[in-house]
Amino acid sequence: MSSNWSKGFTKETHPSVRKISETMKRRKIDNFCQWRKKMKRLGIIKSTYPPLKKNGDLAELIGVILGDGHIGKFPRTDVLMILSHGDALEFINRYAKLVEKIFDKKPTVSKRTNSNCTTITIYQKQISKRLGIPSGARKKKKIHVPRWILNNEDYILRYLRGLYEAEGCHCIHRPTSTYKFIFNNRNRSLLKNVHRLLIALGYRPNTSGYKVQISRKKEVEEIRKLLQFRKY
Numbered sequence: 328m329s330s331n332w333s334k335g336f337t338k339e340t341h342p343s344v345r346k347i348s349e350t351m352k353r354r355k356i357d358n359f360c361q362w363r364k365k366m367k368r369l370g371i372i373k374s375t376y377p378p379l380k381k382n383g384d385l386a387e388l389i390g391v392i393l394g395d396g397h398i399g400k401f402p403r404t405d406v407l408m409i410l411s412h413g414d415a416l417e418f419i420n421r422y423a424k425l426v427e428k429i430f431d432k433k434p435t436v437s438k439r440t441n442s443n444c445t446t447i448t449i450y451q452k453q454i455s456k457r458l459g460i461p462s463g464a465r466k467k468k469k470i471h472v473p474r475w476i477l478n479n480e481d482y483i484l485r486y487l488r489g490l491y492e493a494e495g496c497h498c499i500h501r502p503t504s505t506y507k508f509i510f511n512n513r514n515r516s517l518l519k520n521v522h523r524l525l526i527a528l529g530y531r532p533n534t535s536g537y538k539v540q541i542s543r544k545k546e547v548e549e550i551r552k553l554l555q556f557r558k559y
Contacts, residue, residue: 376453379429381475383485388425389458390489393470393517398455398462405454405462407434413443417559418492423447430454470516472524483524488554490521497551506547508556510539525550 399406426434434449455462476482498507521539525532
């Protein structure tokens with residue numbers, strides 16, 4: 328059986344297909360217009376994208392995206408990707424289900440070929456706008472905690488859970504009675520947000536470098552249980 332002529336190509340990398348695509352763009356020809364209209368009438372393709380329901384699930388998803396996610400923009404859609412260690416099956420399962428529940432669309436879960444990394448991916452319009460998370464690199468961007476999360480302690484805990492599931496760790500060294508609950512991130516405003524939220528919840532964290540750390544045994548055990556950290 329002969330191989331597919333387009334194997335290994337996209338419309339941007341195949342010379343003749345790219346030329347056709349560029350010509351159609353220049354002439355403003357949309358050869359899928361009628362097909363899209365039909366799919367929208369049948370309800371297969373969404374025609375409207377209302378605001379996402381503000382609840383604990385959304386708060387947690389925002390947290391995990393800010394920690395381990397990326398939002399990219401294309402001319403006609405956005406892409407949301409959540410990256411995970413390939414062996415973290417419970418993490419992958421939890422957040423794939425959460426993405427499907429919130430966006431009403433099953434994401435693609437795929438393992439990268441050259442690394443032990445699994446990606447949860449979904450394409451949909453206005454993802455960045457509806458989540459309130461900027462697209463592209465966020466390292467130097469100012470991140471704000473949504474007001475609707477700040478006004479509800481349960482939402483704060485779910486938001487923090489998402490952040491810690493993505494970028495947190497729980498360490499115990501019993502011989503020296505050392506206990507640590509750590510959040511790591513390169514975004515300074517995100518570190519400040521976590522620090523302030525922990526203080527508002529009654530804890531005494533300290534921030535140094537790119538991490539926020541709780542070191543008192545009682546506080547470590549309490550916050551870990553409150554966030555249900557690594558409990559799936």
